[in-house]
Amino acid sequence: MATTTIDGHEVQxxxxxxxxxxxxxxxxxGRELAxxxxxxxxSDQHWEAINFLRFxxxxxxxxxxLRRVNxxxxxxxxxxxxxxxxxxxKKMAYIAGLPKPHGCV
Amino acid sequence: MRHVLILGAGTAGTMMANKLRKALPLAEWAITVLDRDTDHVYQPGLLFLPFGLYDESDLVRPRSFFLSAGIDLRIEPVDRVVPAERHVLLEDGTVLGYDVLIVATGTRIAPEATEGLAGPGWMETAFDFYTVEGAAALRTKLDSWTGGRLVLNVVDMPIKCPVAPLEFLFLADHFFQEKGIRDQVELVYATPLDGAFTKPRASAALGDLLKKKGVLLETEFNTATVDGESGLLIGYDEREVPYDLLVTVPVNMGADYVERSGLGDELNHVEVDKFTFLADDSDNIFAIGDASNIPTSKAGSVAHFAVDVFVDNFLQHIKGQPMTGAFDGHANCFIESGHGKGMLIDFNYDVEPLPGKYPLPGVGPFSLLKETEANHWGKLMFKWTYWNMLLPGREMPLPNSMSMSGKIPAEVSS
Known part of the structure; x- marks a missing residue:
């Protein structure tokens, strides 16, 4: 695992x-990653999706x-x-600070 | 007398029933298996049906044939499970009580879940090969097809046997060569994944093989609708993929009653603990095989390895002891690659498919992540093994947990 600095914060x-x-x-x-x-x-609609992902x-x-978000x-x-x-x-997960979705198996 | 009720007499349910019957005293435990129909289909063989390599009679046997004495088989569809009452309601109104319930009703294709897929052109220019009917209709179509653009589309993941679409393309390449029309056929693989397969090293090896066989890849394609009249797949990103012949792997979903019973996720797969298969928020409902949502391949080999871990756990659980076995997600899949060759992959929750030998380190006879003739024969022999060893629950000379012996780790081989 690496660390990087985003918006002045060091994150993994x-x-x-x-x-x-x-x-x-x-x-x-999240705004910075976006x-x-x-x-x-x-927008509010973006946040609705991001908040659902986080929750x-x-x-x-x-x-x-995507099917689950739907x-x-x-x-x-x-x-x-x-x-x-x-x-x-991928984009939603990236912005929401979550692991990259793996296309299952 | 206590009662285990198993829903589904497919690969997982049949193996489970037979193993439990051996492990549980007849005087103390009754075992009932329920299914909606009488036919047990050898699903790995469906792949060969469209190419005339097997026919229907190779693939279908009566379910009752494989269940040991002391197991009661009933044929009737399930309406719903009522966990609070510890009973299952059948469609004919019968109520069946249970002490332990095992859901093993697998997963099925749901063409109706994609707009247009089951509409115009279905079974005329668009076929599945995950059902006996679909695979047989596709065989008839391929018999008279003179060429054009064949698109294999995986609508969404997860699917049963995630290597089957690749095998289909490899066999199609071979089939059209034999027919002398390979130069008249364009083969396209439209997948929601970003490569040929889900795991990086296998994806690279299989991607190379697709390329070698002249299959075009359309990756990260999320099918929104199918226009059967124009022969078009339309993606959510508005990409269009035209076809003359569509071979589809529709969305895979668990049984409808799972949803009605409130046991499923968004695809009606039962949400369970991935190590013990105990359903979330339950102490007496398990799901095994394709019916569960465990994050490994939906495949008979997984069900086989899982059943053995499960039976030991089950014996502890019914005595009120903690379950000490933990399933590792072990999967083992032959990949038919055409021209009498095959590949083999062996992996689990944590370890992706690696090159090497299986099952004996350095010896094989099977080679991992590599095309060989021995792998092809392994795949063909498996049909006998399945009917005669696996379903009856006989001991197989293979470890249930994945082993690293014989495998070459990534940092050494790359």
Missing amino acids: VDEDGFMTVYEEWTEGL TLIGIDEL DFSEQGETPT KVGGIPTKQLFVLFPKKPA
Whole structure:
């Protein structure tokens, strides 16, 4: 595991830059991580998705899949692709400071 | 008299029932297995059906044939499980009580879960090969198909036997060569993953093999809708993948009653502890095999390794003792790669597939992550092993936990 400095905070990340320690994340870091992947403004809809991811991870211990965000979180998959273009599962996890979603097995 | 009720007489449920019958005294425990139909399908063989290598009679046997004496088999669909009452309600209104419930109803394809997939063109230009009906219809189609663009699409993960789509493409490459029309066929693999497979080293090895066989990869493709009239897959990112012939692996979902019973996750797979298979918030419901949400391959080999760990745990649990066995997620999969060759992968929750020899270090006879003829014969022989050894619950000369002996760790081999 490596550490990196984001917005003046030292945090632990994996080889792809996903944060690995749940507690190290703050909303400020989330905004900073978003700009790093080209999302400059986080709307309420973005936050709804990010907050669901954080909450679900705290309950389940795993980064939720798009299907789970849709079915349990109630956010349509199509909308997730609009909010986090091209790769919503990875982008949401990255911004929410959660482990990179593994495409199952 | 206490009662174990097993829902599902497939690979996991049958092995489980037979092993438990041996372990539990007849005078103290009754075992009932419930299924909605009488046919046991040898699912690994479905892959070969479209290419005419097996036919239906190779793959289907009566479920009752594989259950030992002292096990009661009932055929009736489940309406729901009522955990608070410790009973299962059947569709015909019967109520079956249990002391311990084991959910082993697997996972099934759900084409209806993707917009348009089961609509126009279904079973005409779009087929699955995860059911006997789908695989047989695809065989008829391939018999007369003269070429075009064949797209294999995995709609979402997880799926049963995650290597099967790759095997299908390898066998298709071989099949069209034999037919003399390989140059008339474009093979495309559209997958939601970012490579050929989920685990890095296997993904690289299998990706190379796809390339060698001229299969085009469309990665991170999340299917939103299927337009069967125009022959188009449309992704959530608005990418379009045209096809002449679609071979789909639809979303895989657990049985509907799992959802009605409040036991499932978003795909109706039962949420369990990945080491003991005990369902969350329960002390007498377990789920084993593909029906559970454990993070390893949905495969018969996993069910086989899991059942042995489970039976010892079960005997402790019913005495009120803590369960000391912990399943490691062990999976072992032959990958048919065409032209009489195959690969083999062996892995668990923590260790990805590595190169080496299996099961005897340095000897094999099987080679890991490498194409060999011995691996192909291993795959073909497995059908006999499955019917005659695995289902009856006979002892297999293989360890349940994954072993690092014979494997070459990444830092040495790369």
